[in-house]
C-alpha cells in the first residue's frame with residue numbers, strides 16, 4: 001500500500017448524493033481476477049452514451065478536461081450498496097488518492113482505507129463550498145494534521161480518522177501485516193475459547 | 195451490567211483491542227464466492243502463506259453462474275475464468291467448495307443457513323454485503339471487502355471498530371397479504387437508505403418474533419440497505435427448531451452445549467441502545483419501490499411522492515430517479531405496466547418464498563406479455579420445489595423455473611433485464627443498472643411480484659386474495 005501524507009491537487013466534482021457502488025463500478029466489470037485496470041470503467045454508465053467509449057457524455061466531470069487531480073469530491077452517502085472492493089480499486093486506478101464527501105457508507109470507507117485511498121468526511125456546508133469553487137481551485141489534504149483546505153480561500157475544516165488507520169496510511173502498512181504479527185495471540189485465543 | 199445481544203457476541207470474540215484503534219475480532223465462519231475472493235488468494239500466494247483455518251471457510255459459486263444448462267461449460271469466458279479460479283484456489287488451500295454440480299451449491303446466504311453452518315452467537319463474514327442475512331440467527335454477520343477476505347483467510351481475524359447499536363421494534367399483527375419483505379421495505383421507507391449507517395441493528399418486537407426463520411432472513415438481508423453494519427434477531431425456539439437436524443448442525447452432546455450458549459443470547463431487559471425505533475405491524479401494507487434506492491418505497495395504494503412530500507434525504511435525487519424510472523411525481527404506482535418478474539435472490543428465493551408464490555398462482559396464468567423467472571436460491575431449494583410439485587404449478591402458470599444462482603439480482607450472468615424495461619423483483623437493490631444497463635427495477639415481496647405476473651401491471655395483491 002502506498003503511504004499518504006499530504007495531497008495538494010485540483011479536484012473532480014461529482015455532485016450527486018447516494019452514489020452507490022453499482023454506479024462507481026457496474027457489476028459487469030467485476031469479472032477480473034486482479035486488482036488493476038478498473039479505472040477506465042469508473043462511473044462507466046454515467047461516463048459514456050450506450051456503453052460506447054467513443055461517445056463520452058460531455059457533461060460528466062470526468063470527461064471534462066477542465067477537471068483533473070487526485071481528489072474526487074462527491075455528494076453525501078458515497079459508496080453505499082455492495083461490498084465490492086472493486087469500487088475502491090477503480091477510484092485508485094483512475095488516479096485518485098482522496099475522496100471527499102459529507103457522508104460515507106461503512107464498507108466503502110474500510111475498503112478505501114485498506115487500499116490507500118483516504119476518505120475525508122466534511123460537513124455539508126464545507127462540501128457545498130468545495131462544489132462552489134471553479135475548476136482551477138486546489139485543495140490540500142493534510143493527513144498528519146487531519147485538515148482539508150480550500151487553497152483559494154484558505155477555508156479549512158478538520159476531519160476525523162481512526163488513529164490506528166492514520167498510522168497505517170502515513171506509513172503505508174496494511175491490516176494484514178499487523179494481524180500476521182499477532183498470530184500467537186490468535187492461536188492462544190482459539191485454545192481458550194474451545 | 196445489562197448487555198445487548200450484540201455486546202454479548204462481540205465481547206466473546208475479541209482477541210485484543212488496539213489503543214485508540216479497532217479491535218481484533220475472531221471470525222467463526224467465513225463464506226467465500228468467485229467474485230470477491232480471487233484477489234485475496236493472489237494476495238496470500240504473494241505473501242507465501244496458506245489459509246489459516248480452512249475448515250472454517252466455505253466456498254460456493256453463485257454470482258456468475260448461468261441459470262440454464264448448468265451441466266454445460268460456462269459460455270461467458272470471464273465468468274468461467276472466475277469460477278475456475280475459485281476451484282483452483284479452494285483445492286490449493288484445502289477449502290470445501292460447493293461448486294456447480296454439487297447438491298449443496300447455491301447463493302452463499304441461502305446455503306449457509308440451510309446447511310446448518312450458520313448458528314446463533316457466531317461471527318460470520320463474507321465478501322458480500324448481504325452477509326447480514328445470517329444475523330437472523332442471532333449472529334454478528336457482515337459483509338467485507340476483498341482485502342478483508344484476505345485478512346480472514348490469513349488469520350481468521352478482522353480489525354473492526356464496534357458499531358453503534360440500534361433497535362427497531364415492530365409490534366402487532368401483520369395485515370393480510372403483507373409479508374416480511376413488506377416490513378423491511380416499510381422500515382426502509384421510514385428511516386431511508388442511510389438511516390442505519392454506522393449501526394448494528396437488532397430487530398425485535400412481537401411482529402418479528404412471529405416470523406419464520408426464512409422470513410426473518412429477508413429482514414436481516416436488507417439491513418445493509420439501511421446502511422447498517424449488520425442486522426440481528428435474538429434466537430428463540432423458532433431458530434433452534436430450524437437448525438436442528440441440518441447437515442452441519444451440532445449433534446448430541448454438542449447440541450446441548452450449543453443450546454446452553456444460544457439461550458443466553460438476547461438483549462437484557464434494561465439494555466441501552468444508541469437509537470431506537472418503534473413501528474406498528476398494522477400500519478404496513480404491501481410495499482413497492484418507485485425509485486433507485488431501496489429507501490424509495492411506498493405502500494401499494496399510495497402515490498409516488500412529489501418534491502414537496504418526499505423525505506429530506508431523497509429530495510435531491512427524486513427527479514433524477516424518476517427520470518431514470520420513467521415514472522411521474524404524484525402518480526399512482528398501481529397499474530404500472532410490467533415487462534419482467536424476477537422471483538429470486540438471497541432476499542426471497544427460499545423454499546417458503548417459492549411455496550408462497552406457488553400457492554398464490556396455482557390455477558392462474560401469467561399475463562401474455564410478461565416474462566416470469568423464478569430462480570431458486572440453492573440446489574436444495576430446487577430439489578425440494580420439484581419434490582413438492584411446485585415446478586408443475588409454475589409451468590402451468592407460464593413461470594420459468596431456472597437453476598440456482600444470483601441471476602438477475604445483479605445481472606452478472608446472462609440474466610439481464612433489457613434497457614427501459616420494467617422488472618418487479620424480489621431482490622434487494624433497485625440501483626440504476628443493477629439488473630442490466632438501463633433496467634428499471636421495482637422491489638416488492640414475492641406475493642406482490644406474483645400478482646403482477648398474473649395481471650401484467652403493478653397490483654394490490656390483497657384484491658386477488660380471497
Ligand code: SF4
Nearest residue numbers: 324539540600603604
Ligand atoms: S442474490 Fe444478489 S444480493 Fe444476494 S448475494 Fe447474490 S448478488 Fe448479492
